[in-house]
Amino acid sequence: MSDSPRPAPVSFSEFEPLTTAAWQQRIQRDLKGADLADLQWTTPDGLTLQPFYHREALAALGGAPAPQVRPPHRGAPNAWRNLPALLVEPGQDGRAAIDHAARALQGGADGAHFDIAGADRFDLGYLAATLPLTQGVWGFTVSRQPEQFLGQLLAATGKTPLRGFLRYSPGPGTLPDDYAMQTQAMLRCLQLTRHLPEFFPLAVNGAFFGNRGATPVQQLAYSLSIAASFLDNLTAHDLDLDTTAVASAIHFHVSIGPSYFTEIAKLRALRRLWATVLHAFGVRPEVAATLRIHATTSSWTQTTLDPHTNMLRVTTEAMSAVLGGADSISVTPYDSLYAEPNEFSARIARNVPVILREEAYLDRVADPAAGSYFIETLTDQLAREAWALFQQTEAGGGFLVTRGKVMESIRLATMEQFRRIATNEQVIVGTNLFQNLKEQFGFDPKKLLRSRQFDTARAAYPSEVLRLATAMHFIRKEQKKKKAAVVLLGTDTIQQIYQSFVRLLPVADRPAMSELPAQGALSLLFSSAEEATLMSAQPEQFQQFADFIRNRPDDSEEDTVQMQYDAPILLACDLPTMQDAVKYFGFKEFTVSGYSTDDVLARLQGR
CATH class of the missing domain: 3.20.20.240 (Methylmalonyl-CoA mutase)
Incomplete structure (x- = not known):
């Protein structure tokens, strides 16, 4: 419209323009001798990002790229x-x-x-x-x-x-x-x-x-x-x-x-x-x-x-x-x-x-x-x-x-993220850092682990399934249930458990990991009313074990839930059968010197 007010150009003429060299000099002063290169950030794709960019960055691109233009919606230029x-x-x-x-x-x-x-x-x-x-x-x-x-x-x-x-x-x-x-x-x-x-x-x-x-x-x-x-x-x-x-x-x-x-x-x-x-x-x-x-x-x-x-x-x-x-x-x-x-x-x-x-x-x-x-x-x-x-x-x-x-390359990227989460290089607030150890769940952990809708394809899954399985273990212990359960924590999760546990201890009291399971091994939690034991198994061992437990005629269907690709998260049956099956299929116990699994889980739960 001809009578519409025209936008005034934005001007900051009262501010003196600064060169890149001037900005870098100020940054170096504020760093008090620290190396500017230490502030570089590397993305999961391996891209190196600088802590500071100036107008030369656009010159390196051949000038500022044209803004993207899309059809307006409701008269707004960036509507969604x-x-x-x-x-x-x-x-x-x-x-x-x-x-x-x-x-x-x-x-x-x-x-x-x-x-x-x-x-x-x-x-x-x-x-x-x-x-x-x-x-x-x-x-x-x-x-x-x-x-x-x-x-x-x-x-x-x-x-x-x-x-x-x-x-x-x-x-x-x-x-x-x-x-x-x-x-x-x-x-x-x-x-x-x-x-x-x-x-x-x-x-x-x-x-x-x-x-x-x-x-x-x-x-x-x-x-x-x-x-x-x-x-x-x-x-x-x-x-x-x-x-x-x-x-x-x-x-x-x-x-x-x-x-x-x-x-x-x-x-x-x-x-x-x-x-x-x-x-x-x-x-x-x-x-x-x-x-x-x-x-x-x-x-x-x-x-x-x-x-x-x-x-x-x-x-x-x-x-x-x-x-x-x-x-x-x-x-x-x-x-x-x-x-x-x-x-x-x-x-x-x-x-x-x-x-x-x-x-x-x-x-x-x-x-x-x-x-x-x-x-x-x-x-x-x-x-x-x-x-x-x-x-x-x-x-x-x-x-x-x-x-x-392609899918293998994505799997490798996923495993690298799990490693970064386990070492706190990648933070999930409330899960691997700043946890609320006194958290009262708004759901039943056992019911959630049994649910076919529970999304296991997530970055937080290895960390949170350990917390859920631990909570379920203590509930089982308090109620003195006669059944036992094996919970699949995920792949290579025991390393994360160990690192999470030792961070809670004074440096002088940090124990050694007795033996690290082979890379790619499944991490498991065996839980009964009397005790909990962290274990590892190769995928084929666990699948044979799961097939045996699931095919027991006295087992109800609700005792089993499927992960994607037919891998069970939660298996339960009577204690003697579970103990014999775990031993027969060769699950390997994981130990932390001087601490039982119950000790580890109790400390992780803030008990």
Whole structure:
């Protein structure tokens, strides 16, 4: 408008500009002789970050990169959609989740993301009758027959111009490329939605990698490789379909961790790399600018111990997502690992993006990180490293061919994180540092360990399962139960137990570890009313032991719960049988000189 006030240029002329040399001189003075290089930070990807950046950093990049520009929403240059994630369990018709979505719209949400485990029972008619589908953004995750679900969705919604996305996620025990291999189903989904330019039926599930401990570079590279397989495979099976149509239907799902600046740079690097990939496929640059990114707060960083710390984690993760340029975001309720969905935690989660928009005004600037000496440099570093790994993956035949090597590389990255957590190099507040040893759990540890929904693919799992198993042991001891239990703590957890224990003792009293189990051994806790014993076993030993215990005719089904890949977390039976089985299958006892396992566990529990 001609009568609208024009923004005045920002000027700080009263401040004298400082050169890089002047800043460095001041830093050296403040360090009082300490070496500036000691403040360098190395990321899990091996990137070295400096403690200080100045204008020369942008010159090294060839000048400041152009800010990223996205289509405005609600007139805001950096708007995002607040989409609460609503889980629909198998056998449910989804009406409770749909009603929750209707209430969420009244509370500031912009739509919802329905994660539907049993799509055949989901009441799409109730969805169309209850929700104002033309006014929001709606996401749907299904585990099978995506083309059938999408056809039913479009039939139920009629001519409604849907905005949102479909994600095909086959479920636990599968690999993220499984949906990419369902070529005919994906082609049908694309054909069904050609008339819906703001509905994206092809999802690249990068969150799969992030929620299993992959580094940011791995997440970017492997996500791009899956997207490239879409561009290759779908056009090869439909000659009337070009790469522009496929690229326009793709959206990325990413998980956002707590490394604040790295996650901002990760999303910005993704947009740059996507433009590079599309250029290689001969797709027009303007198509890359329409990329949609849906971000979720990371399940990898969620904890059951001191769970209110999750509120802080998801807040910084949400900030990283919106500052990095996500188009929509789902914030996970802080108690989702152990509690049934409830209005309090759902409201807290829903309000995080609302506060960032309505009170922090983070939607007012198109690309808030643009021009930052540090973030622009980090974005460039991540993009370069991810592009090199992407090219390496493609040279090996692409993700579909190299997926075994890819998953092994992620496993190694995960094990390195577990090591860093065990040595306090990587901090999980409330779990491996600043623990509340007097914490009263808001759940039954035994019930949680038996739950098939308990998420074991998390950074905190080795630490917290020890605390949960220990609590269960002391409950068993107080109640003098006649049964015994063996709890699988995880891989190589005994090293962490030892290091956690000795940190609680004076230096002069710190005992030696009698013998360290072989690398890759499973760590176990054998627990009865009389005693607890830490043990280790090779995976095949434990599997044989588990098969024996589970197949006992007098054992009830509830005594066993499965981890992913059929590895049991908790096994229980009568004490004599358990003792004989542990001895027969050759489990090796772990000892700390001068301390029994009960002593160790009691000290770790603050008893």
